[in-house]
Amino acid sequence: NAGVMQNPRHLVRRRGQEARLRCSPMKGHSHVYWYRQLPEEGLKFMVYLQKENIIDESGMPKERFSAEFPKEGPSILRIQQVVRGDSAAYFCASSPISREGEKLFFGSGTQLSVL
Amino acid sequence: AQSVTQLGSHVSVSEGALVLLRCNYSSSVPPYLFWYVQYPNQGLQLLLKYTTGATLVKGINGFEAEFKKSETSFHLTKPSAHMSDAAEYFCAVKAGGSYIPTFGRGTSLIVHP
Numbered sequence: 001n002a003g004v005m006q007n008p009r010h011l012v013r014r015r016g017q018e019a020r021l022r023c024s025p026m027k028g029h030s031h032v033y034w035y036r037q038l039p040e041e042g043l044k045f046m047v048y049l050q051k052e053n054i055i056d057e058s059g060m061p062k063e064r065f066s067a068e069f070p071k072e073g074p075s076i077l078r079i080q081q082v083v084r085g086d087s088a089a090y091f092c093a094s095s096p097i098s099r100e101g102e103k104l105f106f107g108s109g110t111q112l113s114v115l
Numbered sequence: 116a117q118s119v120t121q122l123g124s125h126v127s128v129s130e131g132a133l134v135l136l137r138c139n140y141s142s143s144v145p146p147y148l149f150w151y152v153q154y155p156n157q158g159l160q161l162l163l164k165y166t167t168g169a170t171l172v173k174g175i176n177g178f179e180a181e182f183k184k185s186e187t188s189f190h191l192t193k194p195s196a197h198m199s200d201a202a203e204y205f206c207a208v209k210a211g212g213s214y215i216p217t218f219g220r221g222t223s224l225i226v227h228p
Contacts, residue, residue, distance in 0.1 A: 093158075
């Protein structure tokens with residue numbers, strides 16, 4: 001059973017370009033979480049999705065950021081018109097169900113660098 | 116509301132010494148608590164978790180943690196550090212019906228030979 005797959009591992013963009021980060025959850029998992037990691041700041045929650053639904057996007061910046069998890073295919077985190085402050089590691093995690101005691105399975109992350 | 120505080124962004128120990136990584140949480144209801152480990156260039160993986168029942172929880176790689184409600188703590192320990200334990204450790208909490216874990220800032224464990 002393959003783990004959570006994220007691609008690309010590294011993504012370099014110039015200011016103003018768009019960044020698309022992909023996450024394929026583990027087989028059988030229908031819950032996806034996106035986190036952003038900055039040095040010395042730990043993991044910050046961005047968005048929680050189920051298939052075709054955004055459940056909680058309280059951690060997502062109101063502008064330029066969007067996420068989706070379609071019925072078929074990976075979850076996508078999209079950042080439009082990137083700025084240098086968007087440079088960070090973005091992690092996706094998945095779980096089979098939504099339950100308080102349930103652990104998350106993490107991907108290896110996408111390191112976004114904005115020049 | 117739920118939150119986690121990890122005391123000490125860096126902890127340095129000698130190989131064979133006791134490892135103690137501190138975590139305090141804030142929650143108005145009984146929490147679910149987790150410790151995750153992150154090795155360089157990898158995602159997080161679960162070390163152990165507390166849900167209900169026994170307050171001393173044993174995890175992988177010889178780690179354990181004790182839930183102390185009176186102290187709102189969930190410190191991570193290991194009797195004898197190995198070089199391979201060098202990594203970033205994150206404490207996380209879920210509480211009050213939230214399905215979204217809140218993570219602490221992380222503690223970098225450095226192991227000296």
